[in-house]
Every structure is written in structure tokens, then in C-alpha cells.
Amino acid sequence: MRNRGGRSSGKTLIVTFRIPHSAFRILVRLARMIALARKYRPKRFSDLIVQTHVAAALRGAVAGGRVAHGYLFAGPRGVGKTTAARILAMALNCERRDSSGVAGEPCGTCDSCQRIWTGAANLDVVELDAASNRGVDDARDLRERAMYAASAEGRHKVYIVDEAHMLTREAWNALLKVLEEPPPRVVFVFATTEPQKIAQSAAPILSRLQRFDFRRIGPHAITERLQQVLAAEGLAADEDAVHLIAKSADGGMRDGLSILDQVLSFSEGPVTAQRVRDVLGLIPEDLYGELLRLVAERDTKAVFPLVDRLIDAGADLGEFVAGAGETLRAVLLAGLGGEPEGLTEGLQALVRQHASRLPPPDVVRLLTVLSELEPQLRTSGNARLAVELLLLRWAMMGRTVELQTVIEALGTGGGQAVGWSGGPGDAGVPQLRDSGPPDRQTAAVHPPEKGPLTVDRLRALWPRIIEDARAKSPMLGALLQATEVAGADGSTVAIRLRDINPVHAEGLQRQRDALALLVGRYVTEPVRITLEGATSGERSSPRPARMTEAGARADRLQALRAKDPSLNTAIDALDLELLE
Numbered sequence: 001m002r003n004r005g006g007r008s009s010g011k012t013l014i015v016t017f018r019i020p021h022s023a024f025r026i027l028v029r030l031a032r033m034i035a036l037a038r039k040y041r042p043k044r045f046s047d048l049i050v051q052t053h054v055a056a057a058l059r060g061a062v063a064g065g066r067v068a069h070g071y072l073f074a075g076p077r078g079v080g081k082t083t084a085a086r087i088l089a090m091a092l093n094c095e096r097r098d099s100s101g102v103a104g105e106p107c108g109t110c111d112s113c114q115r116i117w118t119g120a121a122n123l124d125v126v127e128l129d130a131a132s133n134r135g136v137d138d139a140r141d142l143r144e145r146a147m148y149a150a151s152a153e154g155r156h157k158v159y160i161v162d163e164a165h166m167l168t169r170e171a172w173n174a175l176l177k178v179l180e181e182p183p184p185r186v187v188f189v190f191a192t193t194e195p196q197k198i199a200q201s202a203a204p205i206l207s208r209l210q211r212f213d214f215r216r217i218g219p220h221a222i223t224e225r226l227q228q229v230l231a232a233e234g235l236a237a238d239e240d241a242v243h244l245i246a247k248s249a250d251g252g253m254r255d256g257l258s259i260l261d262q263v264l265s266f267s268e269g270p271v272t273a274q275r276v277r278d279v280l281g282l283i284p285e286d287l288y289g290e291l292l293r294l295v296a297e298r299d300t301k302a303v304f305p306l307v308d309r310l311i312d313a314g315a316d317l318g319e320f321v322a323g324a325g326e327t328l329r330a331v332l333l334a335g336l337g338g339e340p341e342g343l344t345e346g347l348q349a350l351v352r353q354h355a356s357r358l359p360p361p362d363v364v365r366l367l368t369v370l371s372e373l374e375p376q377l378r379t380s381g382n383a384r385l386a387v388e389l390l391l392l393r394w395a396m397m398g399r400t401v402e403l404q405t406v407i408e409a410l411g412t413g414g415g416q417a418v419g420w421s422g423g424p425g426d427a428g429v430p431q432l433r434d435s436g437p438p439d440r441q442t443a444a445v446h447p448p449e450k451g452p453l454t455v456d457r458l459r460a461l462w463p464r465i466i467e468d469a470r471a472k473s474p475m476l477g478a479l480l481q482a483t484e485v486a487g488a489d490g491s492t493v494a495i496r497l498r499d500i501n502p503v504h505a506e507g508l509q510r511q512r513d514a515l516a517l518l519v520g521r522y523v524t525e526p527v528r529i530t531l532e533g534a535t536s537g538e539r540s541s542p543r544p545a546r547m548t549e550a551g552a553r554a555d556r557l558q559a560l561r562a563k564d565p566s567l568n569t570a571i572d573a574l575d576l577e578l579l580e
Contacts, residue, residue: 040229040257041083043090043108043117044100048080049221049253054212058084062091063104067156068210069182072164074195075214078252081191082127082162084214088189089125089158090116123151125158130166139171143178146186156185164190165197172202179208216251219243219342226256230271235264237271240344244276247342273344283315288327289350295366295394296357303391307384317383321390325370331355332363366394453523458485458493461522468518476511479504486532491525496532505531 042048045055054073061067071088073081090106090113091097099107106113116125128142142159150157161167167175179188190209192198199206223246230237245263249256259280263271266279277284287309294302310320327347330340334355340348358366373390380386451457462485470477482504486496495515497504508515512529519527 038118040225040232041117042080042087043113044105045084045087045091046102046105048084048087049225050215050217051080051084054084054214057212058088059091059102059104061104062088063098067092067187069186070179070188070209071190072195072198072206072209072211073189073191073214074211075193076216076251077193078249078254078256079214079217080253081214082160084212085158085160085189085191086116086119086125088187089156089160092156092158092187093124124155125160127160127162130161130163134166134168134171136168136170136174139167139174143174146178146188147183149183150185156187158187158189160189160191162191164192165194167202169201172198172205176202176204176208179205217249217253218251219246219249222246222249222251222253222256225253226260229257229260235271238273240273240346241271241276243342243344244273244280244282248276248280248282273346281314281316283310283313283320283323285344285346285350287320288323288347289353291324291391292327292331292350292354292358294391296354298395300392300395303388303395306391307388310387311384317387318377321370321374321377321387325367327351328363328367328370331358332360332367335360335363362397365397369393369397450522450524453488453491453493453525453527455485455488457522458488458519465518465522468521469515472518473511473514475507476514479507479511480515483508492528492530493519494530494532 045059048055067088071085073084075081087106090108091104093112093116094106095110095112096107098105108117114120115122119127126145128138142161146157146159148157175188182188188209190198195211223242226237226242226245230242241263245256245259248259259276260271263276263279266275276282287306290302290306293299294306307317310317327350330343330347330351331354333340334351335358340351343351370390373386373393377383377386377390462480466477466480469480482498482501483495484498486494488494493516495508497508508531512531516527516529519529
């Protein structure tokens with residue numbers, strides 16, 4: 001310390017601040033977050049994840065001395081576009097290039113590589129953000145700076161322009177000349193997430209650049225990389241938690257690392273799936289389980305409480321609908337014999353539980369409804385109502401049935417039979433129901449009482465025979481409901497339909513043998529069934545002739561003549577032919 005006279009007193013002032021433990025933990029985590037976001041940025045082409053096609057081409061160009069003067073790196077955010085541009089700059093200016101044994105690779109450790117990798121000030125490598133340097137004056141300044149030679153012999157000047165789609169048309173025009181006739185050893189790299197905007201505003205530029213399209217990074221690659229980072233940092237995380245982070249990253253490795261930093265800053269201890277959900281505000285998996293249940297059981301009343309739970313929890317309804325679509329896709333994949341990947345153990349259990357209750361054809365129809373309503377869901381002014389209507393349509397939707405099964409059921413009347421659903425919104429939708437084992441069917445029918453074959457006796461027994469038919473085949477029981485006994489002659493029983501219906505008549509003709517067995521339970525001799533007013537293979541009315549193109553044209557011309565009497569008179573008087 002110094003006294004008022006300016007002389008040192010020989011004493012040292014120590015000031016101590018008390019920082020709460022929670023605040024100190026956050027500061028430590030923030031420091032780690034900065035390091036984690038940059039510490040694991042790739043330093044070589046071989047470190048680029050998924051973008052092997054880009055890495056191989058750039059490495060080969062550097063090794064062979066065929067580096068272009070202009071590149072366009074296009075792709076989603078966080079997939080390595082700017083990182084690849086930095087690695088290219090490192091490789092062109094590396095002091096010990098190829099020291100790793102791979103031609104075209106930078107060493108990543110020399111002073112030049114370190115300065116470029118960390119983004120420090122560098123005379124030869126300049127990074128610009130086009131979002132804030134998008135005008136024509138900025139482009140002219142960049143063009144003038146490109147005319148100066150690099151700082152040392154053998155080095156390259158590299159200009160990395162991020163968010164290039166933000167440049168104005170005038171800025172692109174200012175750069176056009178330098179891209180057509182670039183100075184020696186100058187490389188421009190333009191990175192963008194929206195290359196279509198460049199094509200709209202500066203189409204001539206694209207023909208002067210080599211374009212590389214960067215791919216989205218899949219959940220598996222992100223998961224593997226996150227596990228490597230966690231191992232290197234000495235941190236523990238549940239597998240489900242890593243899967244959730246990888247899924248939330250949405251194809252971006254940078255986003256995956258940022259989410260991991262955010263979760264690590266939340267609290268101490270191992271990273272759990274619940275901790276990830278709490279930090280990111282993800283929708284609980286049990287709500288998706290409730291969705292699958294109400295759809296499988298067609299529980300329409302449960303739709304409104306489910307949406308109420310989502311609203312009360314402050315959930316994003318759009319996110320819920322997207323998650324519902326992914327869950328149904330997983331159910332479809334499981335129903336087709338596949339193995340859904342990228343799901344937590346809890347969600348996998350829910351998918352396996354409901355895969356048998358939701359057949360693949362039904363899931364396809366559910367997803368089709370979702371795809372049809374998706375534009376309305378995005379633009380609807382009442383998101384809650386839109387989601388409720390979607391869930392109600394899912395819950396009310398009928399179930400599919402194989403046509404071959406229906407034909408077999410109509411022809412045999414045994415095994416599985418076709419009935420009609422009584423659920424809401426499914427009028428006229430055929431449903432398959434198992435008629436049950438024979439012992440269960442016969443147990444429901446009282447022992448028959450055999451007697452003589454007379455019309456009066458048959459008419460008295462007819463309701464009982466219909467019930468027997470319902471127990472054996474619901475379809476046959478439904479058909480007999482509209483019939484009555486017309487007569488009995490010897491061993492032949494004639495029945496009659498109350499209403500003429502060709503479909504019912506054909507169905508009864510197919511089921512005559514099964515009906516004869518049911519009637520035979522109450523008489524002492526075998527019987528034969530006939531249907532009054534129809535014979536086997538006979539139809540109540542002939543099928544209409546197939547409409548042909550010539551017939552349709554003739555009908556149109558006839559209608560024209562009938563509509564205009566003067567036209568009709570002229571055609572007849574002059575013997576004309578009306579073509580159209």
C-alpha cells in the first residue's frame with residue numbers, strides 16, 4: 001500500500017469476497033462451457049464427423065495443389081461448415097503440413113494452426129459475418145484487401161464469409177470481378193444455411209464457386225461424439241440422457257455440445273434423462289403412452305384431459321404433435337418387425353406394449369391424417385382446438401380389415417367373422433371379431449329339441465335359430481334377421497327375404513349349408529335350404545353395361561341437341577354430323 005505522501009507503507013491489502021456456492025458452481029460451469037464449445041472443435045479433416053465427402057475432396061485438393069479460388073459450403077447450422085473452412089485455412093498455411101503422415105492434413109499444433117483454430121487475429125485468415133457486413137462498401141473493402149499479398153512466401157490469404165446469403169445483390173456484384181480473376185494464392189470460402197437465396201440474388205456467383213453440401217449429423221454420430229467428450233471430461237451420464245440430447249440437437253453437433261453444457265450447468269452429479277427433460281422442457285413420455293392408449297382403446301373421452309395436462313404443464317402443442325408423429329412411426333416400425341432406434345428405454349417399452357394393439361395399416365392411416373392436417377396445425381389460430389380435433393379423429397378412426405378375410409368369412413361363415421363396429425365415427429366400417437373356440441360357442445346354445453319338420457314349428461323356432469346363428473357367425477345371424485320361413489316341403493325349407501336386397505340374397509346363398517346344419521339340430525332328418533325369389537348365381541337385376549368413351553361422347557352430343565332445338569333442326573335439315 002502507499003500512504004497519502006505516495007510512499008509505500010510495506011503493507012498489502014487483501015480483499016476477500018464471499019461467493020455463494022451455487023454461484024461459484026455456475027461460474028465454474030460457464031468457464032467449462034466456453035472450453036467445451038471450442039475444446040473439441042475438429043483440427044483436421046479426418047476429425048470432421050459425417051462430412052467425409054467434403055474432407056476427402058479438400059484434403060486431396062491441398063495435397064495436389066489444386067485448391068480452388070472460391071468455395072460455397074452449404075448445409076444446416078452446426079454441421080461443420082465454418083470448422084471445415086478453418087481447417088482448409090490451417091492446411092494451406094500450416095508450418096508442418098503432412099507431419100501427421102496424411103497428405104493434405106494440417107498438424108493442428110503449430111503457431112499458425114493454433115491462431116487460426118482459436119480465431120485469433122491473423123493477417124492471412126479473415127473471418128467475416130455477412131449478417132453485419134452485408135453492404136456494397138463492405139464487399140469493396142474485402143475486394144481491395146484481397147489484392148495484397150500474403151504475409152509470407154508460400155502462404156495463402158483465406159477469407160471466410162459466414163451467413164453469405166445475407167449479402168446484398170450489390171455486394172455480390174462488387175465481388176464478382178475478384179472471383180472471376182482472383183489474385184494468386186487467395187481463397188474465398190462462403191458458408192450459408194440458405195444457398196437458394198444466393199441463387200436468387202446472385203446466380204452468376206455460383207458458377208464461379210465449388211459447392212459442397214454438408215449433411216445433417218445423425219443421432220448415432222452425435223451420441224458417439226457426446227460420449228467421447230463426456231469420457232474425456234471425466235463426467236458421467238445415463239445413456240437415455242445422451243440419447244435425448246442427441247435427439248434435441250436436431251442434426252447439429254454444435255447444438256449437441258451446447259445442450260450438454262446447458263445440462264451440466266443445471267446441477268452437479270451424473271446427467272440423467274429427467275435432468276435433461278427439466279432443462280429443455282421436454283414433454284414427459286407418459287403423455288405419449290396415454291396417447292397410444294386412448295388411440296388403441298378408442299377412448300374419445302380421454303382426449304380432453306390429455307390436452308388439459310399439456311396446457312397446464314405449459315407444453316408446446318406443436319412439439320407434442322411432432323413427438324406423437326415420431327412415436328407412431330416407432331410403433332409402425334416395431335409392427336413391421338423393425339427395431340426403433342434413438343429412443344429411451346421407457347419410450348421403447350411403450351412402443352413395444354402398443355405395437356400389437358395398433359396394426360401397421362391402422363398406424364399408416366393415423367400418420368396419413370397427421371400429414372394432411374399438419375399445415376392446418378401450423379397455421380391455426382387456435383392450436384388447442386386443432387390438436388383436440390386431431391386426437392379425436394385418431395380415436396374415432398375405424399380399423400382396417402383384409403379383403404381376403406372378408407371374402408373367406410362370407411364364403412365359409414366360420415372361424416373369424418365380419419361384424420359391424422358400433423364405435424363412434426365408424427358407421428359401415430367392417431371389423432374382425434373372433435367367433436371363439438367351438439366349445440365356447442356350443443356352451444352358449446341350449447341342447448336342441450328334435451321334432452317334426454313343419455312350417456309352424458319352424459316359425460316358432462326361427463328366433464332361436466337366429467340366435468344360434470349369431471353365436472356361430474355374426475354375419476349369418478345378421479342376414480337371417482331380415483328373413484322369415486316361407487314354407488316346408490318334405491325335407492326342403494324355403495326362406496324369404498323381407499326386403500329385396502341382392503347383397504343379402506347372395507350372402508344367404510353362400511351360407512345355405514351352414515343354415516341347414518343349424519335347422520337340422522331341431523328336426524329328425526337332414527334338411528335342404530332354398531331361397532325364394534333367387535337361385536344360386538342369380539342376381540335380382542342385371543349389371544349395367546360398362547361405360548365407354550364412345551358412349552360417353554354420344555351422351556354428351558345427345559344432351560347438346562336436346563338443349564338447343566335450333567341446332568337440332570339445322571342438323572336434321574342439312575344432314576350434318578355433330579362432332580363435338
